[in-house]
Amino acid sequence: MAYRAEPPDGGWGWMVVLSAFFQSALVFGVLRSFGVFFVEFVAAFEEPAARVSWIASIGIAVQQFGSPVGSVLSTKFGPRPVVMTGGILAALGMLLASFATSLTHLYLSIGLLSGSGWALTFTPTLACLSRYFSRRRSLATGLALTGVGLSSFAFAPLFQWLLNHYAWRGALLLVSALSLHLVACGALLRPLSLAEDPVVGGPGAQITSLLCHGPFLRYTIAITLINTGYFIPYVHLVAHLRDLGWDPLPAAFLLSVAAISDLVGRVASGWLGDAVPGPVARLLMLWTTLTGVILALYPVAEVPTGLVALTVAYGFTSGALTPVAFSVLPELVGTGKIYCGLGLVQMVESIGGLLGAPLSGYLRDVTGNYTASFVVAGAFLLAGSGVLITLPHFFCFSAPTSKPQDLVTEALDTKVPLPEEGLGED
Amino acid sequence: MMTEYSNLSLESHNLSVTAAPITSLPVEEEMMTKAAPITSLPVQEEMKTKAVPIISLPVQEEMTTKYSNLTLESHSISMTAMPMKENNKGNQICVDRGIMLQRNVTLERPNMPAEKNITLERPSNVELTCQFTPSGNLNAVNVTWKKGDKLLEDNYLVNATGSILYTQYRVAVINSKQMGSYSCFFGEKKQQRGTFNLKVPEINGKNKPLITYVGDTVVLICKCQDCLPLNWTWYSGNGSVQVPIGVPVNDKYVISGKHANETRLKITQLSEDDQGTYWCHAIFELGESEGHVELVVLSYLVPLKAFCAIAAEVVLLVAIILLFEMYTQKKKKPSDDGKEIEQGEQLKLDDSNGIENSGPRHRKNESVGQ
Numbered sequence: 031m032a033y034r035a036e037p038p039d040g041g042w043g044w045m046v047v048l049s050a051f052f053q054s055a056l057v058f059g060v061l062r063s064f065g066v067f068f069v070e071f072v073a074a075f076e077e078p079a080a081r082v083s084w085i086a087s088i089g090i091a092v093q094q095f096g097s098p099v100g101s102v103l104s105t106k107f108g109p110r111p112v113v114m115t116g117g118i119l120a121a122l123g124m125l126l127a128s129f130a131t132s133l134t135h136l137y138l139s140i141g142l143l144s145g146s147g148w149a150l151t152f153t154p155t156l157a158c159l160s161r162y163f164s165r166r167r168s169l170a171t172g173l174a175l176t177g178v179g180l181s182s183f184a185f186a187p188l189f190q191w192l193l194n195h196y197a198w199r200g201a202l203l204l205v206s207a208l209s210l211h212l213v214a215c216g217a218l219l220r221p222l223s224l225a226e227d228p229v230v231g232g233p234g235a236q237i238t239s240l241l242c243h244g245p246f247l248r249y250t251i252a253i254t255l256i257n258t259g260y261f262i263p264y265v266h267l268v269a270h271l272r273d274l275g276w277d278p279l280p281a282a283f284l285l286s287v288a289a290i291s292d293l294v295g296r297v298a299s300g301w302l303g304d305a306v307p308g309p310v311a312r313l314l315m316l317w318t319t320l321t322g323v324i325l326a327l328y329p330v331a332e333v334p335t336g337l338v339a340l341t342v343a344y345g346f347t348s349g350a351l352t353p354v355a356f357s358v359l360p361e362l363v364g365t366g367k368i369y370c371g372l373g374l375v376q377m378v379e380s381i382g383g384l385l386g387a388p389l390s391g392y393l394r395d396v397t398g399n400y401t402a403s404f405v406v407a408g409a410f411l412l413a414g415s416g417v418l419i420t421l422p423h424f425f426c427f428s429a430p431t432s433k434p435q436d437l438v439t440e441a442l443d444t445k446v447p448l449p450e451e452g453l454g455e456d
Numbered sequence: 457m458m459t460e461y462s463n464l465s466l467e468s469h470n471l472s473v474t475a476a477p478i479t480s481l482p483v484e485e486e487m488m489t490k491a492a493p494i495t496s497l498p499v500q501e502e503m504k505t506k507a508v509p510i511i512s513l514p515v516q517e518e519m520t521t522k523y524s525n526l527t528l529e530s531h532s533i534s535m536t537a538m539p540m541k542e543n544n545k546g547n548q549i550c551v552d553r554g555i556m557l558q559r560n561v562t563l564e565r566p567n568m569p570a571e572k573n574i575t576l577e578r579p580s581n582v583e584l585t586c587q588f589t590p591s592g593n594l595n596a597v598n599v600t601w602k603k604g605d606k607l608l609e610d611n612y613l614v615n616a617t618g619s620i621l622y623t624q625y626r627v628a629v630i631n632s633k634q635m636g637s638y639s640c641f642f643g644e645k646k647q648q649r650g651t652f653n654l655k656v657p658e659i660n661g662k663n664k665p666l667i668t669y670v671g672d673t674v675v676l677i678c679k680c681q682d683c684l685p686l687n688w689t690w691y692s693g694n695g696s697v698q699v700p701i702g703v704p705v706n707d708k709y710v711i712s713g714k715h716a717n718e719t720r721l722k723i724t725q726l727s728e729d730d731q732g733t734y735w736c737h738a739i740f741e742l743g744e745s746e747g748h749v750e751l752v753v754l755s756y757l758v759p760l761k762a763f764c765a766i767a768a769e770v771v772l773l774v775a776i777i778l779l780f781e782m783y784t785q786k787k788k789k790p791s792d793d794g795k796e797i798e799q800g801e802q803l804k805l806d807d808s809n810g811i812e813n814s815g816p817r818h819r820k821n822e823s824v825g826q
Contacts (some may be wrong), residue, residue, distance in 0.1 A: 092500055114774075194664070194667075195667070196667065196754070196758070197667035197668065197669070197754075198757035199669065199759075200667075200669075200754070201759075203759045203760070203762075203763050204759060204763060204766070206763065207762070207763045207770075208766070208769055210766065210767055210770040211770055211773075213770055213774060214770050214773040214774050214777065217773070217774045217777040217778055218777055220781060227804035235644050438529065
């Protein structure tokens with residue numbers, strides 16, 4: 031089997047970007063637009079909204095906690111079969127949900143089954159994307175992640191239309207058919223063999239070495255801290271605006287504006303991440319610090335123009351930090367271990383995500399307004415960016431000098447000639 | 457007739473209309489005690505010939521005592537119209553106490569015709585009052601009341617206070633015959649009138665059609681906001697014909713209701729014949745009100761066909777992608793020998809992957825010490 035020294039940085043890689051775009055749309059876009067179904071479920075099963083919203087929560091939790099499973103399987107079998115299986119599972123979950131007779135049915139079918147399907151798709155795809163790109167990694171990741179934002183705009187009206195014409199059972203059946211496209215996206219993920227692959231060993235060995243890897247652990251802690259504060263504005267912004275006296279419609283509109291600036295931020299940061307020399311971790315620290323500062327400024331802004339400006343800025347910076355967050359990891363652990371690495375990070379950061387929103391809500395209940403929540407969210411983000419400073423090569427101002435052979439020479443000697451040959455091609 | 461309705465509530469509704477000259481005052485002494493200044497004698501005589509009927513006080517008292525234990529509802533509408541005369545120059549001229557004053561004033565359009573919707577649930581005494589501020593002579597206005605198109609002869613009174621003309625109509629609403637549109641007319645112009653629409657409360661069904669599938673069970677709900685009907689009945693409609701739904705016909709239809717202001721029709725074992733519009737009638741003492749719910753029954757095949765079509769499309773996509781890859785792999789096969797030349801061959805033959813070799817490589821896979 032032929033091993034590459036370098037990721038291709040283009041070519042078929044762009045098809046992988048396309049696949050990742052549709053996958054993030056079909057996984058997170060569906061999750062975000064699921065709120066349209068909630069009203070129907072509340073009426074159909076006569077359950078309170080809190081119990082119905084557990085469906086999405088279980089789905090998200092299973093997707094994130096199951097990420098390492100997806101990673102391990104991808105390392106062993108390659109991303110393609112894993113993602114295709116994940117697509118079938120996700121579609122099957124929705125299909126079974128259309129026959130549901132109780133809420134527990136939905137917890138198991140959508141939450142557990144579709145959630146595990148999603149776990150097997152998203153992480154391997156992003157990892158595969160990181161393997162296909164090195165120079166343009168951030169841009170590719172940024173472009174792929176725009177799928178999330180754009181699909182939320184498209185799917186919410188689509189789901190409502192489906193509900194109006196087919197009622198919720200028929201609509202779930204058709205969403206299942208939509209999720210089947212994950213299988214087609216999986217087919218696009220051509221396996222890629224890179225130089226590091228035989229070196230890093232099987233999944234078990236990878237995970238063990240990762241857990242002993244200092245920078246990886248610090249990065250995981252930083253991402254978890256960032257994740258804790260990241261979602262709070264999305265969850266509580268509208269409520270905060272209502273507290274200040276805004277009407278529901280302008281508040282919801284402002285959230286849409288934030289979503290648009292989020293999209294722009296992702297692509298811009300992706301481009302910037304590739305254009306600026308040096309470790310990407312510095313850019314991540316920049317965007318995280320800015321987001322933290324903006325969040326801390328929220329309680330100070332009372333005037334509408336100030337709030338609008340802050341929200342646009344927040345959307346931009348928080349969108350900007352997502353692609354670079356994914357780009358730091360391959361630099362730290364190498365593309366050979368990227369599957370397992372990403373899986374572990376997703377699993378740990380989900381703890382932060384699950385804790386963040388309830389913590390913010392609790393603070394609001396205790397203090398009476400959202401000031402404390404926003405300040406704490408900003409503090410978490412600043413703490414995360416602080417941990418990022420401890421990453422190696424952070425303060426290098428020149429282009430990094432290490433070459434792939436550093437990674438390879440540590441392993442077996444027989445592989446040394448390979449990278450030199452690769453460099454000889456320049 | 458009035459004695460029978462003593463237990464009714466009294467509802468009083470006022471409408472104020474301001475426009476052109478008005479009629480003169482009633483002549484009866486009883487009315488004079490209630491009213492304020494009266495017009496001059498010549499006008500009174502004029503009025504007598506006009507024969508404006510008025511309710512005499514004894515009759516009024518009779519009516520009030522009979523219905524005194526009922527609720528009294530009072531509604532009033534005020535209409536104002538600024539009377540203007542236009543000169544040939546196009547300016548607005550105010551006539552104030554007979555003196556012509558030329559001013560540039562805006563013509564205030566009268567809120568005419570003034571209309572008020574009154575919702576009545578149970579029998580009550582209704583008092584409708586029209587207030588009218590004319591610009592000219594109060595005495596010249598002819599006041600009439602009409603129910604629909606029928607001119608009303610009695611049960612109303614007219615009096616004047618200062619420059620405002622009042623007219624009041626009383627009616628005991630006990631059944632659906634007294635519901636409808638009551639209008640007070642000032643003068644002959646059709647514009648100078650106020651209308652009271654007496655209606656039963658409205659029922660809310662559902663505006664969007666309910667979508668269900670064959671074999672399902674559905675519950676149709678009709679609600680009334682703040683009213684308590686005496687009874688509810690359900691009809692199913694095919695076109696314009698309404699067929700009543702008799703209750704237990706092999707348990708298919710079950711009519712129930714958690715509160716008195718709503719009714720629920722549960723239909724089990726749905727089939728495509730059950731599709732159509734369902735009407736719920738709320739029966740009040742004063743009439744009937746209806747709402748409707750539209751039911752659509754689909755077969756499972758409808759979404760299933762769409763699902764199969766999309767699934768087939770996905771299978772096709774996957775097949776195309778994999779076949780394309782196998783085709784490109786075949787082109788690479790001859791290069792699959794020897795690792796030494798692999799790198800070079802791969803770079804030459806993998807045109808389909810389009811590798812970029814030019815330019816400095818900024819991002820390398822760094823190993824940062826394990």
